[in-house]
Amino acid sequence: MKRFMVAVDLEGVACALPQPGGSVEDSFNIEFVRGQATREANAAARALFAGGAEEVVVWDNHGRGCSLNYRELDSRVEIAIGATVERRIPDEGRPLAGLVLIGYHAMEGTPQAVMAHTFSSVTYQGIAINGENWGELAFDACAVGDHGCPILFVSSDDAGCREARHFFPWVETVATKRSLAFTRIVSLHPDAAVERIYAGVRRALERYDEMEPFVVPGPVRCEIRYKRLDAAQHAHLVDREGKAFAFLDPFTRFGMLDRPWGFMLPDA
Numbered sequence: 001m002k003r004f005m006v007a008v009d010l011e012g013v014a015c016a017l018p019q020p021g022g023s024v025e026d027s028f029n030i031e032f033v034r035g036q037a038t039r040e041a042n043a044a045a046r047a048l049f050a051g052g053a054e055e056v057v058v059w060d061n062h063g064r065g066c067s068l069n070y071r072e073l074d075s076r077v078e079i080a081i082g083a084t085v086e087r088r089i090p091d092e093g094r095p096l097a098g099l100v101l102i103g104y105h106a107m108e109g110t111p112q113a114v115m116a117h118t119f120s121s122v123t124y125q126g127i128a129i130n131g132e133n134w135g136e137l138a139f140d141a142c143a144v145g146d147h148g149c150p151i152l153f154v155s156s157d158d159a160g161c162r163e164a165r166h167f168f169p170w171v172e173t174v175a176t177k178r179s180l181a182f183t184r185i186v187s188l189h190p191d192a193a194v195e196r197i198y199a200g201v202r203r204a205l206e207r208y209d210e211m212e213p214f215v216v217p218g219p220v221r222c223e224i225r226y227k228r229l230d231a232a233q234h235a236h237l238v239d240r241e242g243k244a245f246a247f248l249d250p251f252t253r254f255g256m257l258d259r260p261w262g263f264m265l266p267d268a
Protein backbone atom coordinates (compact mmCIF):
# COMPACT_ATOMS: atom_id res chain seq x y z
CA MET A 1 0.00 0.00 0.00
CA LYS A 2 2.01 2.93 -1.25
CA ARG A 3 -0.61 5.23 -2.81
CA PHE A 4 -0.35 8.91 -1.85
CA MET A 5 -2.59 11.92 -2.51
CA VAL A 6 -1.38 15.43 -3.38
CA ALA A 7 -4.31 17.86 -2.89
CA VAL A 8 -3.77 21.14 -4.73
CA ASP A 9 -5.44 24.52 -4.15
CA LEU A 10 -4.34 27.74 -5.87
CA GLU A 11 -4.30 30.54 -3.31
CA GLY A 12 -1.25 29.40 -1.36
CA VAL A 13 1.30 28.98 -4.15
CA ALA A 14 4.27 31.33 -4.59
CA CYS A 15 3.41 34.79 -5.97
CA ALA A 16 -0.38 34.16 -6.03
CA LEU A 17 -2.38 37.28 -5.17
CA PRO A 18 -6.03 38.35 -5.65
CA GLN A 19 -7.21 41.47 -7.39
CA PRO A 20 -8.57 43.84 -4.69
CA GLY A 21 -12.22 42.94 -4.07
CA GLY A 22 -11.88 39.71 -6.02
CA SER A 23 -10.54 36.19 -5.69
CA VAL A 24 -7.54 34.40 -7.14
CA GLU A 25 -9.73 33.64 -10.19
CA ASP A 26 -9.59 37.24 -11.36
CA SER A 27 -6.04 37.93 -10.28
CA PHE A 28 -3.89 39.66 -12.88
CA ASN A 29 -1.58 36.65 -13.07
CA ILE A 30 -4.03 33.72 -12.93
CA GLU A 31 -2.28 31.86 -15.79
CA PHE A 32 1.01 32.10 -13.91
CA VAL A 33 -0.77 30.86 -10.75
CA ARG A 34 -2.16 27.79 -12.55
CA GLY A 35 1.31 27.00 -13.84
CA GLN A 36 2.95 27.52 -10.46
CA ALA A 37 0.37 25.32 -8.71
CA THR A 38 1.18 22.64 -11.30
CA ARG A 39 4.93 22.96 -10.65
CA GLU A 40 4.53 22.90 -6.85
CA ALA A 41 2.22 19.86 -7.06
CA ASN A 42 4.71 18.16 -9.37
CA ALA A 43 7.57 18.80 -6.94
CA ALA A 44 5.55 17.05 -4.23
CA ALA A 45 4.71 14.14 -6.53
CA ARG A 46 8.33 13.67 -7.64
CA ALA A 47 9.49 13.76 -4.00
CA LEU A 48 6.92 11.08 -3.12
CA PHE A 49 8.07 8.82 -5.96
CA ALA A 50 11.71 9.40 -4.99
CA GLY A 51 10.83 8.43 -1.41
CA GLY A 52 9.20 5.13 -2.38
CA ALA A 53 5.63 5.97 -3.46
CA GLU A 54 4.22 3.47 -5.93
CA GLU A 55 1.21 5.57 -6.92
CA VAL A 56 0.43 9.28 -6.57
CA VAL A 57 -2.93 10.85 -7.30
CA VAL A 58 -2.94 14.64 -7.77
CA TRP A 59 -6.30 16.06 -6.66
CA ASP A 60 -7.02 19.35 -8.46
CA ASN A 61 -9.42 20.92 -5.94
CA HIS A 62 -9.69 24.68 -6.41
CA GLY A 63 -13.21 25.82 -7.30
CA ARG A 64 -14.73 23.45 -9.84
CA GLY A 65 -11.61 21.29 -9.71
CA CYS A 66 -10.06 21.94 -13.12
CA SER A 67 -7.16 24.40 -12.77
CA LEU A 68 -3.81 22.70 -13.41
CA ASN A 69 -1.78 22.25 -16.60
CA TYR A 70 -1.95 18.47 -16.67
CA ARG A 71 0.62 17.76 -19.37
CA GLU A 72 3.29 19.40 -17.23
CA LEU A 73 2.78 16.87 -14.42
CA ASP A 74 5.04 13.82 -14.06
CA SER A 75 3.52 11.15 -16.32
CA ARG A 76 3.45 8.61 -13.46
CA VAL A 77 0.68 10.50 -11.58
CA GLU A 78 -3.06 9.99 -11.83
CA ILE A 79 -5.19 13.13 -11.70
CA ALA A 80 -8.51 13.63 -9.86
CA ILE A 81 -10.47 16.38 -11.66
CA GLY A 82 -13.89 17.94 -11.06
CA ALA A 83 -16.23 18.40 -8.09
CA THR A 84 -19.70 17.35 -6.98
CA VAL A 85 -22.03 18.65 -4.29
CA GLU A 86 -22.28 15.26 -2.57
CA ARG A 87 -18.68 14.81 -1.56
CA ARG A 88 -15.58 17.00 -1.46
CA ILE A 89 -12.91 14.28 -1.39
CA PRO A 90 -12.51 12.13 -4.55
CA ASP A 91 -12.77 8.91 -2.55
CA GLU A 92 -12.50 5.69 -4.55
CA GLY A 93 -12.29 3.54 -1.44
CA ARG A 94 -8.61 2.81 -2.11
CA PRO A 95 -6.25 3.00 0.88
CA LEU A 96 -3.94 6.04 1.00
CA ALA A 97 -0.53 6.00 2.70
CA GLY A 98 -0.29 9.77 3.07
CA LEU A 99 -1.79 13.16 2.26
CA VAL A 100 0.16 16.21 1.03
CA LEU A 101 -1.54 19.62 0.80
CA ILE A 102 -0.14 22.14 -1.72
CA GLY A 103 -1.21 25.76 -2.27
CA TYR A 104 -3.57 25.88 0.72
CA HIS A 105 -4.58 29.09 2.52
CA ALA A 106 -5.52 30.21 6.04
CA MET A 107 -9.11 30.07 7.30
CA GLU A 108 -11.64 32.91 7.08
CA GLY A 109 -10.90 35.64 9.64
CA THR A 110 -7.14 35.06 9.94
CA PRO A 111 -5.67 38.56 10.39
CA GLN A 112 -3.42 39.76 7.53
CA ALA A 113 -3.47 36.37 5.79
CA VAL A 114 -3.57 36.54 2.00
CA MET A 115 -6.92 35.36 0.57
CA ALA A 116 -7.94 33.84 3.92
CA HIS A 117 -11.35 32.17 3.53
CA THR A 118 -13.20 28.94 4.30
CA PHE A 119 -14.72 27.27 1.21
CA SER A 120 -16.55 30.44 0.08
CA SER A 121 -15.48 33.95 1.00
CA VAL A 122 -18.91 35.34 0.05
CA THR A 123 -20.91 32.76 2.02
CA TYR A 124 -19.23 31.92 5.33
CA GLN A 125 -17.97 34.11 8.14
CA GLY A 126 -16.72 31.06 9.97
CA ILE A 127 -17.29 27.36 10.56
CA ALA A 128 -16.58 26.00 14.05
CA ILE A 129 -16.27 22.37 15.13
CA ASN A 130 -16.65 21.76 18.88
CA GLY A 131 -16.25 25.51 19.44
CA GLU A 132 -13.04 25.96 17.41
CA ASN A 133 -12.90 27.57 13.97
CA TRP A 134 -11.75 25.23 11.21
CA GLY A 135 -10.50 26.01 7.71
CA GLU A 136 -10.01 23.89 4.62
CA LEU A 137 -6.74 22.50 5.99
CA ALA A 138 -8.52 20.81 8.90
CA PHE A 139 -11.63 19.72 6.97
CA ASP A 140 -9.68 18.09 4.13
CA ALA A 141 -7.17 16.41 6.46
CA CYS A 142 -10.06 15.09 8.60
CA ALA A 143 -12.06 13.75 5.63
CA VAL A 144 -8.99 11.79 4.46
CA GLY A 145 -7.91 10.99 8.03
CA ASP A 146 -11.20 9.20 8.62
CA HIS A 147 -9.82 6.49 6.30
CA GLY A 148 -6.65 6.22 8.41
CA CYS A 149 -4.50 8.28 6.05
CA PRO A 150 -1.84 10.41 7.81
CA ILE A 151 -1.27 14.07 6.89
CA LEU A 152 2.41 14.52 6.00
CA PHE A 153 3.07 17.96 4.54
CA VAL A 154 1.48 21.38 3.97
CA SER A 155 2.62 24.29 1.80
CA SER A 156 0.85 27.63 2.17
CA ASP A 157 1.62 31.21 3.17
CA ASP A 158 3.14 31.65 6.64
CA ALA A 159 -0.29 32.04 8.29
CA GLY A 160 -1.57 28.85 6.65
CA CYS A 161 1.53 26.99 7.83
CA ARG A 162 0.94 28.17 11.42
CA GLU A 163 -2.67 26.97 11.16
CA ALA A 164 -1.47 23.59 9.86
CA ARG A 165 0.99 23.13 12.75
CA HIS A 166 -1.76 24.05 15.23
CA PHE A 167 -4.03 21.26 13.99
CA PHE A 168 -1.29 18.76 13.00
CA PRO A 169 1.79 19.44 15.20
CA TRP A 170 3.79 16.63 13.50
CA VAL A 171 3.42 17.95 9.96
CA GLU A 172 6.24 19.27 7.73
CA THR A 173 5.50 22.73 6.29
CA VAL A 174 6.94 25.07 3.68
CA ALA A 175 5.85 28.73 3.59
CA THR A 176 5.89 29.86 -0.04
CA LYS A 177 5.31 33.48 1.01
CA ARG A 178 4.81 35.78 3.99
CA SER A 179 1.40 37.46 4.24
CA LEU A 180 1.28 41.19 4.99
CA ALA A 181 -2.41 41.69 4.13
CA PHE A 182 -5.31 40.05 2.25
CA THR A 183 -3.84 41.58 -0.92
CA ARG A 184 -0.12 41.84 -0.14
CA ILE A 185 2.66 39.28 0.22
CA VAL A 186 6.42 38.86 0.15
CA SER A 187 6.92 35.62 -1.82
CA LEU A 188 9.73 33.19 -2.41
CA HIS A 189 10.90 33.09 -6.01
CA PRO A 190 8.73 30.48 -7.80
CA ASP A 191 11.75 28.20 -8.41
CA ALA A 192 12.82 28.41 -4.76
CA ALA A 193 9.30 27.41 -3.64
CA VAL A 194 9.44 24.35 -5.91
CA GLU A 195 12.85 23.34 -4.52
CA ARG A 196 11.76 23.77 -0.89
CA ILE A 197 8.56 21.78 -1.43
CA TYR A 198 10.55 18.91 -2.97
CA ALA A 199 12.93 18.90 0.01
CA GLY A 200 10.08 19.27 2.53
CA VAL A 201 8.13 16.30 1.18
CA ARG A 202 11.33 14.19 1.23
CA ARG A 203 11.82 15.21 4.91
CA ALA A 204 8.21 14.25 5.68
CA LEU A 205 8.74 10.77 4.24
CA GLU A 206 11.95 10.35 6.26
CA ARG A 207 9.84 11.08 9.36
CA TYR A 208 6.96 8.86 8.18
CA ASP A 209 6.77 6.92 11.46
CA GLU A 210 5.88 10.16 13.31
CA MET A 211 3.02 11.03 10.95
CA GLU A 212 -0.59 10.70 12.14
CA PRO A 213 -4.06 10.88 10.61
CA PHE A 214 -6.03 13.96 11.73
CA VAL A 215 -9.11 12.44 13.34
CA VAL A 216 -11.67 14.11 15.62
CA PRO A 217 -14.08 11.59 17.18
CA GLY A 218 -17.78 12.20 16.59
CA PRO A 219 -20.41 13.31 17.26
CA VAL A 220 -19.29 16.93 16.91
CA ARG A 221 -21.04 20.25 17.36
CA CYS A 222 -20.97 22.21 14.10
CA GLU A 223 -21.65 25.96 14.10
CA ILE A 224 -21.81 27.90 10.83
CA ARG A 225 -21.81 31.72 10.71
CA TYR A 226 -23.03 33.17 7.42
CA LYS A 227 -22.25 36.59 6.02
CA ARG A 228 -25.87 37.17 4.94
CA LEU A 229 -29.15 36.63 6.79
CA ASP A 230 -30.84 35.10 3.75
CA ALA A 231 -28.02 32.58 3.35
CA ALA A 232 -28.44 31.54 7.00
CA GLN A 233 -32.21 31.20 6.56
CA HIS A 234 -32.09 29.26 3.28
CA ALA A 235 -29.21 26.92 4.15
CA HIS A 236 -30.25 23.26 4.02
CA LEU A 237 -28.47 21.92 7.10
CA VAL A 238 -29.55 18.68 8.75
CA ASP A 239 -28.12 17.21 11.95
CA ARG A 240 -27.32 13.57 12.74
CA GLU A 241 -30.94 12.90 13.75
CA GLY A 242 -32.37 14.39 10.57
CA LYS A 243 -33.50 17.63 12.19
CA ALA A 244 -32.77 21.07 10.75
CA PHE A 245 -29.88 23.02 12.33
CA ALA A 246 -31.11 25.49 14.99
CA PHE A 247 -30.42 29.25 14.99
CA LEU A 248 -27.93 30.57 17.54
CA ASP A 249 -28.55 34.10 16.23
CA PRO A 250 -29.91 35.35 12.88
CA PHE A 251 -26.57 34.73 11.11
CA THR A 252 -25.56 31.47 12.84
CA ARG A 253 -26.88 27.89 12.59
CA PHE A 254 -25.74 24.94 14.68
CA GLY A 255 -26.31 21.23 15.08
CA MET A 256 -24.69 17.90 15.99
CA LEU A 257 -23.04 15.88 13.21
CA ASP A 258 -21.52 12.41 13.09
CA ARG A 259 -18.45 13.77 11.25
CA PRO A 260 -17.04 17.34 11.09
CA TRP A 261 -17.44 17.63 7.31
CA GLY A 262 -21.04 16.32 7.41
CA PHE A 263 -22.54 19.75 6.71
CA MET A 264 -21.17 19.53 3.16
CA LEU A 265 -23.42 16.56 2.38
CA PRO A 266 -26.95 17.51 1.27
CA ASP A 267 -28.52 14.81 3.46
CA ALA A 268 -26.15 14.44 6.43
Ligand SMILES: [Zn+2]
Nearest residue numbers: 009010011062
Ligand atom coordinates in the same frame (compact mmCIF):
# COMPACT_ATOMS: atom_id res chain seq x y z
ZN1 LIG B 1 -8.91 27.76 -3.77
